Amino acid sequence: MYKVKHNVDGSVSRYEVRLVAKGYDQTYGIDYEETYSPIAKMTTVRAIIVMAAPKGWSLHQMDVKNVFLHGDLQEEVYNHQVMWTKHVLIWFVG
């Protein structure tokens, strides 16, 4: 996956290249067992803000870069595309 990020004035700010696995080829029970995404319920978020307000807590925000590259895999993933794509990307980025 290849993306060009632009600045506000339209000039190119950076090139973003991302290696993406073929998730659609994976079969449940063979390639992966469980799926889950850490998504907080909006009511939780609001409840915490409600709690924070009267106590005068300050709320802070953090953002994780390349979030899905952090995880360690439990299952074995075979992806013959990876090597091939890597070479192409190296050639592409230069």
Next chain:
Amino acid sequence: MKKALYGLKQAPKAWSDKIGQYLVTSGFQTSNVDFSLYVKKIDHGIVVIIIYVDDLIITGDSNADIFDLKKLLKQKFKMKDLGELCYFLGIEVIQSPKGIWLLQRQYALNKLSEYGMTSCKPISIPLEQNVKLSANEGNLVEDTTMYRHIVGSLIYMTITRLDLSYVVGVVSQFMQTPQPHLDTMRHILRYIKHTLQCGIFYEIKSQLQVHGYTDADWLTMFQIGDQPMVSCFFWKWCC
């Protein structure tokens, strides 16, 4: 492959496990209510983390502990510190010494331009008085996707716009019918334009109480097919 990759079905879970494990070893406990909520007890209170995939909200009693935690997280996972919470999932959070404001102004503006309502005439009421919509009236439209799309956006807007809850309830009754009430919808969008600045305000130094109200008005019924529907229930957070 040992590391997760974008596109893999298990990538979000792998990330969730990783951060979860790290937080648990750092003394946090997962909440039973929401698995994305982590709480740690400290000497004089608690520290709370909410995880929304790659976005984290951190709050708590002690600022020093929050900063320590942020420092640790920055080292462990390449995190970007966005400072004080100001924009989260389309919700603007304004923190002031008086309290916390929650607004969805930008979200509403984006939606208005998406539906071509940017230059519409604002109106001060969300719905005409005594309007009773039914499935058999209204403009016949083949493509109801747009209608459902707007209803979806309106539902999201009710996070901070509790005043919209009633009208959203009204218009969402006609998702299946080929005669959606686009005029009513336009009316609501005009009302949203009039009330862009509205949101929720949580005042500092207030008491946390939950107030429940019910409304048992059996006179105004909305017809859905042959089934009359009456149900009104309000929960109000009073702070």
